[in-house]
Every structure is written in structure tokens, then in C-alpha cells.
Amino acid sequence: MATTRKKLAEQVLRIIEGGNVSDDARIDIREVMVLVDQERDSFIRQLIEDRFYTKSTTTNKSELEITGDFVSLETGLSVSSNKVELPTQPISLPNDMGIIRVYSSTTEYVRMPYGGGTSTLNPSPLYNDTVTKSGKKFWYIQGTDLYLYQDSTATINVSYIAVSSSLSDTATYPIPADLESVIVKNLVETFTVMKGANEDYKNDNIG
Amino acid sequence: MSAQFVSLEDVVNELLVDEGKNTQAEFLRYYNIGLRGLKELNFDVVRMIKAVELAVDSATNTITLPTDYVKFVNIAVLGSDGELHYLGRKERLNLVTGATPPTPESDSNYYDNVDEGVYGRYGFGGGNNANGYYRENLDNDTIEFSSITGQLENIILEYISDGSTGVTGDDIKVHTYAQEALASFIYWKSIQRKRGINANEKMFARKEFYNQKRLARARMNTFTKAEALQATRKAFKQAPKL
Numbered sequence: 509m510a511t512t513r514k515k516l517a518e519q520v521l522r523i524i525e526g527g528n529v530s531d532d533a534r535i536d537i538r539e540v541m542v543l544v545d546q547e548r549d550s551f552i553r554q555l556i557e558d559r560f561y562t563k564s565t566t567t568n569k570s571e572l573e574i575t576g577d578f579v580s581l582e583t584g585l586s587v588s589s590n591k592v593e594l595p596t597q598p599i600s601l602p603n604d605m606g607i608i609r610v611y612s613s614t615t616e617y618v619r620m621p622y623g624g625g626t627s628t629l630n631p632s633p634l635y636n637d638t639v640t641k642s643g644k645k646f647w648y649i650q651g652t653d654l655y656l657y658q659d660s661t662a663t664i665n666v667s668y669i670a671v672s673s674s675l676s677d678t679a680t681y682p683i684p685a686d687l688e689s690v691i692v693k694n695l696v697e698t699f700t701v702m703k704g705a706n707e708d709y710k711n712d713n714i715g
Numbered sequence: 716m717s718a719q720f721v722s723l724e725d726v727v728n729e730l731l732v733d734e735g736k737n738t739q740a741e742f743l744r745y746y747n748i749g750l751r752g753l754k755e756l757n758f759d760v761v762r763m764i765k766a767v768e769l770a771v772d773s774a775t776n777t778i779t780l781p782t783d784y785v786k787f788v789n790i791a792v793l794g795s796d797g798e799l800h801y802l803g804r805k806e807r808l809n810l811v812t813g814a815t816p817p818t819p820e821s822d823s824n825y826y827d828n829v830d831e832g833v834y835g836r837y838g839f840g841g842g843n844n845a846n847g848y849y850r851e852n853l854d855n856d857t858i859e860f861s862s863i864t865g866q867l868e869n870i871i872l873e874y875i876s877d878g879s880t881g882v883t884g885d886d887i888k889v890h891t892y893a894q895e896a897l898a899s900f901i902y903w904k905s906i907q908r909k910r911g912i913n914a915n916e917k918m919f920a921r922k923e924f925y926n927q928k929r930l931a932r933a934r935m936n937t938f939t940k941a942e943a944l945q946a947t948r949k950a951f952k953q954a955p956k957l
Binding site: 603604605608609618619620621634635638639640641642643644646 | 724737738739740741742743746747750879882883884885887
């Protein structure tokens with residue numbers, strides 16, 4: 509069964525508290541969940557860039573290799589007025605590579621660089637002619653809004669890497685299974701150090 | 716589309732696969748470079764030659780060039796024998812619209828436009844053309860004509876096309892023989908101006924393109940045994956035995 513952010517946080521908390529998490533525990537599960545997110549985001553960038561360095565002799569950022577490990581797939585998104593808001597925010601990578609694929613039952617949409625215009629005038633002058641000649645249909649991203657350049661309405665599927673914090677606590681947490689233990693170990697280490705620190709009971713706010 | 720051609724889109728997609736990329740994030744940039752590569756190969760390797768029949772404007776004696784026109788190969792009129800009869804090139808044709816000739820008309824020794832050698836004036840010299848003459852007007856995107864045998868109505872223009880103007884999608888295609896050359900061009904140009912890529916890689920990509928271009932040219936210029944025999948036989952002529 510796929511893991512969730514909450515499951516991971518609970519596991520970390522159990523280990524730190526010696527197996528039994530009491531109501532008096534000094535560490536709150538919300539704090540652990542935030543750190544789980546940060547660990548995942550950090551891993552994504554680290555791993556993707558590592559793949560890039562090991563597979564290629566070049567230092568071109570567009571050589572990033574993205575596999576399905578971290579990817580969420582949103583299906584049946586309804587586009588109106590050329591636009592659909594993604595349920596969660598995609599991670600920021602060079603060349604909009606946080607978004608892997610945009611497609612409908614009939615069309616494969618291709619990424620176009622954000623040109624700063626409106627939905628019908630987006631392409632920068634650099635690519636305007638190429639867009640027309642290619643005969644393809646294109647998408648571009650503006651924040652969490654995904655635009656289809658040619659299609660004002662459509663039902664599309666989008667696969668992308670979502671920013672961890674934008675996933676809900678109980679939603680499937682897209683992460684390779686072997687990395688779950690790494691995240692747990694890293695967080696246990698962090699909290700153990702934190703727990704070992706002496707508490708400061710003195711009130712420094714007086715006078 | 717026959718196997719003779721492959722679309723630019725396919726060439727770009729295959730290059731993305733070659734490079735181990737999993738997404739089409741770079742598609743548009745590669746396609747843009749590919750359009751330039753297509754022109755480069757069309758000019759001297761593949762030579763996409765198109766032939767069209769165009770009506771000569773009777774008022775101006777000109778034709779307007781097609782939008783994908785790069786350079787003419789042949790300009791001719793179609794004869795009743797079904798063959799092309801080529802026009803001659805004349806640099807003396809006037810390109811200035813509305814220019815006024817001097818009055819009264821100069822004497823025929825100076826302004827010799829009477830026969831143009833068509834009727835074989837003694838001592839006039841050769842190199843004249845009974846079908847008419849043309850001159851390219853680069854500034855106006857036209858070709859100017861003159862004919863002393865009457866108004867030219869239609870001409871057949873054979874020209875090198877840039878391969879991409881006026882067409883879209885799968886109609887932008889390259890000959891299969893030049894597919895690798897085009898892919899090499901796209902790769903070379905995609906890294907050529909990137910600072911982070913070492914010079915060896917760029918040099919290799921450049922050499923690879925020129926090598927693939929050489930191979931494509933060799934393949935395009937194949938000469939069959941039958942063609943060789945035909946060329947040889949053309950030299951055989953009947954002659955009286957002495």
C-alpha cells in the first residue's frame with residue numbers, strides 16, 4: 509500500500525518516543541510532517557540532478573532525467589477558456605520539467621516556453637513562427653495555472669511532480685519505497701539531537 | 716508519406732530519444748533549429764526542386780515568386796512537343812518600373828531589339844534565344860521577362876524550395892538519406908552556444924554534421940549502371956564510312 513505523509517510522520521514519532529506516542533510528547537506530529545515534506549523536496553532535486561551528472565558529460569540543465577518515482581497523475585481535468593488550475597503546485601525545474609506530460613484522449617500537447625502574453629498571444633516572438641509551422645498543440649504553465657495554447661476547452665490528463673507541501677496529509681505520497689527509510693532515518697537523527705538538548709526553563713522576557 | 720521522406724517532427728523526436736530524454740520539453744527549440752537545418756540541406760544536398768506553372772502578368776511582364784522560392788533552377792516555356800524550352804538570361808532587361816525610353820527612338824544600330832538574332836541576322840552572333848529572356852529582380856521578388864515573339868503567357872519555373880515556407884506539420888519533411896544529417900545539425904546547433912559544454916563535444920558534433928552531410932550528398936548523387944550506359948550511348952552517332 510502506498511505511503512502517505514502522515515504515515516511517515518507517525519513512524520518517525522514512534523521511533524523517537526520509543527514505540528509509544530503519549531499525549532505529553534514534546535514533538536508534535538505537524539512539525540514532523542513539515543520536515544517530511546522538506547526531506548522529499550530536497551531528495552527530488554538531489555536525485556534528479558545526480559542522475560543528470562552521472563548520465564551525461566554535459567552540464568546542460570535540460571539533460572535532467574525524470575522517472576516516474578515522484579510523479580502524480582491527475583486525470584480528467586477540465587479546461588475552460590484555455591486554462592485549468594492544477595490541484596497541486598508543480599515543482600520548479602528547468603524548462604518546466606516539473607510537468608512531465610499533458611495529453612487528452614486525442615491530442616498530445618507539447619510544452620512551449622512561457623512567453624508572457626495572454627492565452628492566445630503567449631508565444632514569444634522567437635517561437636511564434638515555429639509554433640505555427642509545427643502543426644502541434646502546446647501548453648504552458650503560469651504558476652499553478654496550466655494553459656492550452658490552441659484549445660479553449662478540453663479534458664486533459666497531466667502527470668507532474670507536485671511540491672510536497674501541496675499534497676494532502678493522507679494522499680498518496682509519490683516517493684520511491686527505498687527512500688522512505690532514508691527519510692525516516694534522517695528525521696529520527698534530527699529529532700534525536702533536538703530531544704537531547706536541555707530545555708531552557710528560565711524566562712528571559714522579564715524586565 | 717512514403718519511406719522516401721521523414722517528417723521533421725519525427726527527426727526531432729528521435730533525437731530526443733537518442734539523447735535519453737524522457738519528455739518533449741525541448742521539442743520546440745529543437746524544431747526551430749530543425750527548420751534552419753532543413754534549409755541548409757535543401758540548398759545543396761537534397762535540393763528540393765519544385766516546378767510550377769505561372770502566368771506572366773501582361774501589364775508588367777513579370778511573375779511574382781513563390782513564397783518558398785530560394786533560387787531558380789530552370790525557367791522555360793512548355794512546347795507543344797511536351798518538352799521544356801528554356802529562356803535565356805539577359806542582364807540588360809530594365810528593372811525600373813515606369814522608366815521612360817528616350818524619344819525619338821534611337822537608331823537600330825544602338826537600340827537593336829528588332830530581331831534579337833531570332834531570324835539569324837548575318838554577323839549578329841550566337842547565344843540568343845527565340846523563347847524569350849528573363850532577369851531576376853531580387854528587390855521586388857519578381858522575375859522580369861521579354862520576348863519578341865509575342866507576349867509570354869505561362870512559364871514553367873523550376874526552383875529550389877526552402878522546404879518549410881507555406882507548409883506545416885508532416886508536410887515539413889526531409890529525404891530519408893538526409894535524416895541523420897539533419898539530426899546531427901540540430902544536435903550541433905543545440906549545444907554550439909552553451910558555455911557549460913566542453914569544446915571537444917562541440918567539435919565532435921560539428922564534425923559529425925559535416926560527415927553526415929557528406930554521406931547524404933553521396934547517397935543523393937548515386938549514378939546507376941543504366942544511367943551510365945545511357946550517357947555513353949548518347950555519344951554514338953551514325954557517320955559515313957570512309
